[in-house]
Amino acid sequence: LVFDVEFLSDIVLPATSNTEGKIEQLDFIPGSNFLGMVAREYDEFNDSFGLFHSGAVRFGDATLLVEGEPTYKMPLSFFHEKLEKKKMVNHHLIEDFGAFKQLKQKRKGYITQTLKEVSVDYNYAQKSAYDREKRQSKEGAMYGYSAIPSGTKWQFVVSCDGVDEADVKRIEQNLLGKKRLGKSKSSQYGQVKISRATTTKRIKSRVTQTATTILYAKSRIALVDKEGNPSYNLKFLLDDLEESQIVWERSQIRTSTYTPYNRTMQRKTYSRVVINSGSVIVLQNLSQEQLKRLTYGVGIYLSEGFGELLLNPSFLEREGLFTLDDMTDTA
Numbered sequence: 554l555v556f557d558v559e560f561l562s563d564i565v566l567p568a569t570s571n572t573e574g575k576i577e578q579l580d581f582i583p584g585s586n587f588l589g590m591v592a593r594e595y596d597e598f599n600d601s602f603g604l605f606h607s608g609a610v611r612f613g614d615a616t617l618l619v620e621g622e623p624t625y626k627m628p629l630s631f632f633h634e635k636l637e638k639k640k641m642v643n644h645h646l647i648e649d650f651g652a653f654k655q656l657k658q659k660r661k662g663y664i665t666q667t668l669k670e671v672s673v674d675y676n677y678a679q680k681s682a683y684d685r686e687k688r689q690s691k692e693g694a695m696y697g698y699s700a701i702p703s704g705t706k707w708q709f710v711v712s713c714d715g716v717d718e719a720d721v722k723r724i725e726q727n728l729l730g731k732k733r734l735g736k737s738k739s740s741q742y743g744q745v746k747i748s749r750a751t752t753t754k755r756i757k758s759r760v761t762q763t764a765t766t767i768l769y770a771k772s773r774i775a776l777v778d779k780e781g782n783p784s785y786n787l788k789f790l791l792d793d794l795e796e797s798q799i800v801w802e803r804s805q806i807r808t809s810t811y812t813p814y815n816r817t818m819q820r821k822t823y824s825r826v827v828i829n830s831g832s833v834i835v836l837q838n839l840s841q842e843q844l845k846r847l848t849y850g851v852g853i854y855l856s857e858g859f860g861e862l863l864l865n866p867s868f869l870e871r872e873g874l875f876t877l878d879d880m881t882d883t884a
Contacts, residue, residue, distance in 0.1 A: 554721075555750035556728060558582065558615050558707040562744040563676055563700035565736040568811060578699045580661075580673040581626070581830070582615035582707055584772070584858025585813070586734055591727045598720050608855040609716055610724065614772050614830070615709035617663050619671050621752045623708050624663035626831035627670075628769060628869060629805040631659040631877075640874050645767065645803035645835050658805070660831075666756055668868060670877040675699040700742060708750060709858075725749075758864035760844050765800070767869045768847065770832040772861040775825055775852045783826035787834055790851045791843055798836050806832035827859070833869060 566579040588605070591612070595601050604610050617624040630644045635655045644656075662672040682694035711728070713721050733743045768790075776789040785808055787799050812824045839847075850860040 554711040554713065554725060555753045556587075556709055556711070557618060557748050557750045558709065558734075559746045559748075560701065560703045560705045560707075560744075561731070561746055562703050563742055564703075564705075564734055564745065565698050565700045565742050566734075567736055568809075578675060578701075580663075580701075582709065582734070584612035584614050584709065584856075587612040587615075587709060587711070587728060588857055589816075590732055591724050594723070594727060598723060599717050600720065604716060604720055604724075605856060608850070609714045611712045611850070611855050611858060611861075613710040613712070613858040613861060615707035617671055617673065618706040618708040619663075619665070622665045622667075622669075623752075623755050624665050624671055625756070625769075625771065625866075625868075627659055627662045627664060628833050629658060629660065629807060629831050630833035630869060632656040633659060639877050641877055642874055643869060643871055644805055645800075645833065645869075646872050660807070664868060664877065666754075666867070668871075668875065668877055670879055673705075674702060676702050698737065698742070710755075756863060756866050756868075758848050758862070758866070760848060760864055762839070762841050762844060763865075764837055766836045766839050766844065766847075767865050768834040768836065769863040769866050769869055770806075770828060770830050770834070770861075771863050772830050772858050774828040774832070774862075775854050775859050776828070777853055785826065785828065790834070790836075791846060794836075794843070798838055800835040800837055803835040804833060806834065825854070 566582065568577040568579050592605055595605065598604050616626065631641045632644050633639070633641050633656070634653060635657045638659075641659065642656075662670055664670055677697060677699050679695065679697045681690040681696070684691040711724060713724070728747050729749070731744060731746050734745045735743050737743065776784050776786065778784045778786070778789055785806075787804070788794050788796055807829045808827065809829055810824055810826050812821045814821050844864065847862055847864060851862060852860040854860070
């Protein structure tokens with residue numbers, strides 16, 4: 554099921570549940586938001602436990618949709634010469650690093666399938682808490698919100714595997730229409746409209762057994778070791794992956810930690826250790842069975858959209874220098 558999301562108002566998507574200090578903003582919509590919209594009617598489904606906890610239904614992250622084209626987080630393997638931001642090279646395909654003066658990693662923004670670059674814009678608003686007794690702004694309680702502007706469009710996918718048809722229809726019914734999203738939904742933020750997608754052209758994995766396999770993290774990845782502890786070690790992508798199969802020197806990953814807030818339980822849950830979307834992992838000498846298992850998703854929290862990989866996407870197989878074109882200045 555593919556859905557489009559249109560922002561009817563500015564949306565605040567903080568990267569952390571903290572309320573003090575400088576708070577980074579997300580440039581995507583986590584799949585957990587859409588899972589939460591559907592889970593409001595948890596007891597109404599025929600198989601609630603299987604639907605929300607088994608990974609049979611996966612609520613993917615929403616990424617930018619620009620001029621009808623789906624976009625992908627900027628791959629961390631994209632590097633450019635310093636001060637030459639449009640001429641890119643795939644780091645894992647560089648044979649002679651001496652041919653470059655100073656390479657710099659491209660970290661922000663999105664690309665389309667045809668290598669057009671798009672960035673996310675934000676509106677900033679300074680606000681103050683209200684003192685009900687004095688009927689004025691509360692002293693020492695200033696704060697600000699960076700919000701993604703209204704009119705921005707996004708797209709996400711809900712994957713269902715072996716789910717009752719009636720439950721699939723109920724998932725769709727719970728998602729379609731006007732919804733509330735993000736932080737500060739009780740003020741002027743948070744109104745979105747979700748509809749069935751008008752375009753569904755998306756890059757698919759190329760599952761071909763070759764000496765080298767390039768993995769693109771389409772979503773965040775949360776790995777755990779054999780004892781269930783969170784880990785950044787890539788050998789836990791698969792149970793039988795050997796250390797010798799990981800090409801560390803050609804892989805580019807970025808990591809982060811955050812602590813989700815569960816509104817139903819009214820408390821923060823366990824901190825999560827994740828590999829960020831856009832990371833590029835290079836593996837070698839994989840079997841056909843290992844390739845197949847990678848396409849199913851890796852790690853944990855699959856229901857919330859984690860663990861989605863693209864195998865050998867076209868934009869990671871470009872050799873030599875290539876150019877990123879501006880699709881629009883911002884989205």
